[in-house]
Amino acid sequence: MNGMLLNDRKVFVGHFKSRKEREVEFGSKAMKFTNIYIKNFGEDFTDDKLKELFSGYGKTLSVRVMKDEMGCSRGFGFVNYAHHEDAQRVLDEMNGKEINGKVLYVGRAQKRLERQGELKRQFDQIKQERIQRYQVLWDVLSFQPGVNLYVKNLDDTIDDDRLRKEFSPYGTITSAKVMTDSTQSKGFGFVCFSSPEEATKAVTEMNGRIVATKPLYVALAQRREERKAILTNKYMQRMASLRTMASPVIDSYQSGYYMTVPQVCMFFSAYG
Structure with a gap:
């Protein structure tokens, strides 16, 4: 045949x-x-x-x-x-x-079929990376409070496995993901523990520790709304402290008097 x-x-x-x-x-x-x-x-x-x-x-x-x-x-x-x-x-x-x-x-x-196959593999790889990225973001949004850590200032050589290995001594890790742009690390990621106690211990031990070539920044991950509320609260506290500092200066002048604008004196000397 x-x-x-x-x-x-x-x-x-x-x-x-x-x-x-x-x-x-x-x-x-x-x-x-x-x-x-x-x-x-x-x-x-x-x-x-x-x-x-x-x-x-x-x-x-x-x-x-x-x-x-x-x-x-x-x-x-x-x-x-x-x-x-x-x-x-x-x-x-x-x-x-x-x-x-x-x-x-x-x-x-490359033959057409080979080129199409390679493009399909590249597309599937990008698709899988996006799925993993969105899965991590979903985990961040739906996590139990106090168990998910945000880790930044990662060395470019650190991948998911290395990130998991560095944090594994502090408890049971349910997920560890370095965020990437295509194949290049974006320098930050997330590590999720099974309990708040384990996550807290990891923050205490790992924040500031040098891994590869860089000191890590490790903190409890926050939802966008929580982070926005914290930043707003800090801003309001700062504005309140500025108003408190300015009040004694204004109150030191008695009513019925006004402050003159300080005049800048210019001195010139003649050169012979």
Whole structure:
């Protein structure tokens, strides 16, 4: 049956492979690439000029500059080598190189299905990170008072596992999450304990402690409304203290008198 035509279509018959096996096989094939993708070389490049630029790295099987309907270069193309080692050397030496005032991009050429698969994996990863991020925020909003800690000034090398490890000596941790922007740490996170006593102990022991290269700031996490109320209360207390300080100065002048605005005296000296 393998190779037979069925309804004008060629049939492929082979051993069944699980998705994981196919991904491993696909990954190993991708590592042995020979076809490279080049872009940003401008509109004046031809097939011959591209071949002249890249043929010095090894035997080429095909060289092609992609053109528009007018026959002009679209600024990108492909070079297929006979050996993977030659293609890898081109990537290592030519990617980022400046040619005629333009910086080349040289990368492994990907088939459409492979590129779509990679984009899907990237999308799934971003989606999963967002789900985890929102789950942490939900935990913060719905936590039992006094068990969730806000930790900031984290070193860039600290991830979820390291954060959990640093706080685990102080009790049972139900969640530990470093907030990230894509894959880069945003420098803060949350640690949730199973009891207020454990959380309080962690604050006492960990606040100000140097982890990796930075001293941590650790405090009980607060809902936005609570934090706003505390800041408002501090502001009102500050304003009240300012009014109290200003009152004796005004009251020291008896009624019926007024204060003159202090005059600034200017002194000039003549230089002979």
